[in-house]
Amino acid sequence: MNRATKHLLFAAAGLLAISAVAGDLKIGVAEALTGGAAQYGVPIRNGFQLAADEINAKGGINGNKLVLVIEDEQGKKEEAINVFKKLIFQDKVLMIFGPTLSNSMFAAGPVANAAKVVAFGTSNTANGISEMGPYIFRNSVMESDVLPVTVSTAVKHYKIKKVAVIYGNDDAFTKSGYDVFKKVLEDQKIPVTTTETYVKGDVDFKAQLTKIKATNPDAVICSGLAEEAATLMVQARGLGLKVPFIGGNGFNSPKLFEVSKTAGEGTFVGSPWANTNPTPANQHFVEAYRAKYGSEPNQFAAQAFDAMTIAAAALKTVKVTGNLANDREALHAALPKVAISGATGPFKFRQSVGKDGKLAGYDADQKPFIYVIREGKFVLFTGK
């Protein structure tokens, strides 16, 4: 063997050794960073980035660094599919976080499922997401797990006999929230005095509120997003409708107080997260987020942060071999076993059953917190 060949061989062996030691763990992030859904997608991206940077600063996972491949899916279904395919087949990531909207997940989820790559949604709350297949995960708590607790707590606290309902009927999120409220009210046998609707972007709710006031309910249940809900509550107070509100997850945004100030006093909201939750894990997250981005985190950022922690916990138990298909499968097998206590509290997965009766993907098995609004702030409700 001549010297040149020897050198070459050594160099090759060296390269192999290096790539085996400092292997990067590529994780895809497909979120809506432009367009209407960017208001959710950007904090989500920040949450992932914050968690990944913290993990890497502590030396990564078993010596391997997390590398995020971030792509914009614009909140559109075709874009979500394109981005998923790019991440799976070209960037060859281990798993994908996202997409932002449930609609996009319905389009892109089957792609990941067919390619046997984990698609992990952190903001998809629609029914049927995890039923698409065994590779679909989410840590976003479904409304059907939160609202029964919210309603029963509020009913007990205010001794509610009958309620009025108002919801946005042109939005997938608020409409499915309404469907859940309707079912909960039927189950808990609470009569509904009237059901009113509005559409996204409405600014005048006085007609609906006047009708609601005439039926004299003990509380108003509202399935809406923070922007509309805030205006709605201000106008309700203006019309002399003094009863408390009960809200869905859409209320859970600092935006609610920018408009409503103290009009939301006494409103009950159930959510997996609020910035005032005093656990150390959450306080650490809130402070780190503020320090890095100079803005208040929201629930979406918190869920993304926790999702990355969950994935990291799973990756810790996986022996990365460099064989992409095997590594993806090992990660898929490790994820359901993860249980952590993060910014949104104790978390574990619960397997769902698909339309065909077979075991499918994984939902969040998490207890919601019930918050009540006091002086323009979410305060953890403790039964008083």
Place this chain on the structure above:
Amino acid sequence: MEAFADFWATYSTLIFTVGIHALLALSLWLTLSCGLLSLANAAFMGIGAYTAALLTLHLHWPFPMVLAAGGLAPAVVALVIGAPTLRLSGVYLAMATLAFGEVTRILVLNLEITGGPEGLNGIPLLTTWWHIVLILAAAGYALARLRRSRMGRAFEAIREDEVAARMMGIDVEGHKLAAFTLGAVLAGLAGALNAHSTFFISPREYGFENAVDILTMTILGGISSLIGPVLGATILTLLPELLRFLHAYRLAVNGLILIGVVLFLPTGLWDSRRLGQMLRAWRTRWEGKP
């Protein structure tokens, strides 16, 4: 071969989307060729998509029949609404068709069977590349033949001068309705193909924004020939994907490119007359030299 498999796995949906957008641009080209500025084609696409998806999901029809129904359903609707609205022209027709699009969207939003704002999910993947190629080729051939036919000439006459066309004995109302309805068929087919290649449809995909997207593709490409709309659809679909490396700036750059095209090529990218002139000028310069 492996490189191609990787490429196809990554970009097949994008290529499908190019084909479907080309079909949509051609559908609008057809209505524009008769001088009708219609914003209803996004709604027709939606009607086709929902009809096709519901037939697949609930009645399990075979795919060719589903496609046929996806093209026919919007045609029936076009016949019904076309009769009164096509009396309008110019901006007024645009407004009427815009209103029709909104009514359709709100109807789909409030119906039980369409899944309301949550849309329909779990639509099986039935569209293959040859479906799109076949339909696009058939549509292209039919439209090319149509242009040179009596009907196509009549469309052109109506577009240039409606009164003059009527004086020449052309049935203006009938031809307008035909252009509008045939356009609806193509848009409906595009909708059916799209529904069966993306697993999911929802009402927000067929709103005003999409109507304008279709119009942009057609006008940007140029309406003087059939190549224009196809070119416009291809570029507008591929451009955001090709600019992906620009990350946060890509939509801004995308917009700048479009502004540039509109400013410097007001008749569209593919203007056969301009291209012909360029070719002639180039030839004379070439041949003029000793």
